[in-house]
Amino acid sequence: SQTIHQWPATLVQPVGSPLSLECTVEGTSNPNLYWYRQAAGRGLQLLFYSVGIGQISSEVPQNLSASRPQDRQFILSSKKLLLSDSGFYLCAWSNNRSPLHFGNGTRLTVT
Amino acid sequence: KNQVEQSPQSLIILEGKNCTLQCNYTVSPFSNLRWYKQDTGRGPVSLTIMTFSENTKSNGRYTATLDADTKQSSLHITASQLSDSASYICVVSDDGNKLVFGAGTILRVKS
Numbered sequence: 001s002q003t004i005h006q007w008p009a010t011l012v013q014p015v016g017s018p019l020s021l022e023c024t025v026e027g028t029s030n031p032n033l034y035w036y037r038q039a040a041g042r043g044l045q046l047l048f049y050s051v052g053i054g055q056i057s058s059e060v061p062q063n064l065s066a067s068r069p070q071d072r073q074f075i076l077s078s079k080k081l082l083l084s085d086s087g088f089y090l091c092a093w094s095n096n097r098s099p100l101h102f103g104n105g106t107r108l109t110v111t
Numbered sequence: 112k113n114q115v116e117q118s119p120q121s122l123i124i125l126e127g128k129n130c131t132l133q134c135n136y137t138v139s140p141f142s143n144l145r146w147y148k149q150d151t152g153r154g155p156v157s158l159t160i161m162t163f164s165e166n167t168k169s170n171g172r173y174t175a176t177l178d179a180d181t182k183q184s185s186l187h188i189t190a191s192q193l194s195d196s197a198s199y200i201c202v203v204s205d206d207g208n209k210l211v212f213g214a215g216t217i218l219r220v221k222s
Binding site for chain 2 (some may be wrong): 092
């Protein structure tokens with residue numbers, strides 16, 4: 001069966017520090033991978049999606065970047081965090097035969 | 112503009128009671144509609160997915176309905192349990208696989 005792992009679960013980082021959130025998927029090959037941000041009281045906002053290794057599409061301009069160094073690995077990064085980067089970040093995967101499957105999320109607090 | 116509106120924003124019900132959550136959308140062209148359940152601090156989990164031709168779909172005590180003419184969907188929860196306390200998110204996909212998320216309805220079931 002397919003599983004998705006996302007870590008860390010919570011993270012507190014100072015303004016200006018770098019960020020690296022990692023997401024890996026098991027049990028499927030060539031999945032579509034996504035990074036979402038969820039703000040309180042609002043719907044999920046798509047940040048990045050990837051249909052293959054090295055292929056990244058950005059939905060909104062921002063302080064973050066994404067990379068897909070391996071087929072089932074998706075990384076969300078920032079060189080210098082801003083206060084506004086605080087939020088709940090969700091990684092997800094899908095393929096032609098399934099709906100989105102989400103990881104358990106990372107609660108990021110930038111102080 | 113493609114939008115998904117959910118109501119109510121939050122809801123409190125007694126254990127054992129039924130409830131219905133609403134989702135109205137303007138997404139066009141329409142491909143499918145999904146309901147997700149998101150426990151606090153966790154990623155959303157898919158409950159149902161419905162295409163244009165499906166009016167009703169059940170998953171245990173959860174029953175989703177879809178009226179593609181009026182662009183409305185509902186999620187009915189029967190005989191609620193404490194474990195049903197969560198956020199319920201309606202997600203609509205267009206035929207280009209772009210997903211539009213509602214802000215969710217927060218349900219609290221109390222004993």
